[in-house]
Amino acid sequence: MLLARDPGISVVAEAADERQAVKRVAEYRPDVILLEAGLTELIQELDRSVPSPPATVVYGIDAMSPERLADLVRGNVRGVVHRDAANDDVVHAVHAVVDDGGFASPELTACLLQAVRAGCTPLGVDHRFRELLTERENGVLALLCQGLSNKAIAAALCVTEKTVKFHVSNVLGKSGVSTRAQLIAAMGSFTTPHGHSIGARGA
Incomplete structure (x- = not known):
């Protein structure tokens, strides 16, 4: 229903x-x-x-x-x-x-x-892939790792959902994984080259 x-x-x-x-x-x-x-x-x-x-x-x-x-x-x-x-x-x-x-x-x-x-998710993501991301893609990555939907990311960045979908696709492609869940699992908590902490809520 x-x-x-x-x-x-x-x-x-x-x-x-x-x-x-x-x-x-x-x-x-x-x-x-x-x-x-x-x-x-x-x-x-x-x-x-x-x-x-x-x-x-x-x-x-x-x-x-x-x-x-x-x-x-x-x-x-x-x-x-x-x-x-x-x-x-x-x-x-x-x-x-x-x-x-x-x-x-x-x-x-x-x-x-x-x-x-625990080392039980060997997805093989090299965190250095973030160096390949544009500034906007890094911003999308930060919000994506918080578990936000495309709609929520679009609202936070004041862009369209279509634009967010494009950036998310680029981020996933450069990371080497295919889904948000896999990326969150692989990334954990880390610090971006600009010094901003990226992590998942609830961690």
Whole structure:
């Protein structure tokens, strides 16, 4: 019901169990799958059963080890939404994934950073890639690492969402990862060449 109220989202199918979900995905070929946190094993089944499975948003995440969360974002999961997040975060996550980005609730960024500190997210991002970024791209990176959506970044920088999408795409391309969640996990907390601290809220 929440997604169906959004004019930019079409709910094409629902599934009552794992087997039905695989069937629905194969039949309707959705752009995004919204999956409850207790059903994440379905992700591997979809990888085995469906050619080019759609991106996944996992919602309702609460108790999860940093290792498990890192495993999710290394796979086809492009959005992770905490159990206590606002309902709008689910909608924002779906839009972000459709826009070729990603979404991580601020409540989960600390867990992602723990995975980095524990060495369980070897995504291979060289922090020196920031030297390749323009000043505006570094500004977008700072806000992106706070878990902000494209819309929120656009409001903060007084630019259009289309401009933000362009900059986010450039940042991800130069970093070598494909999603926001992966970038947050890989970057951790660090200091930019200009001396501004970049980190994730909740860390």
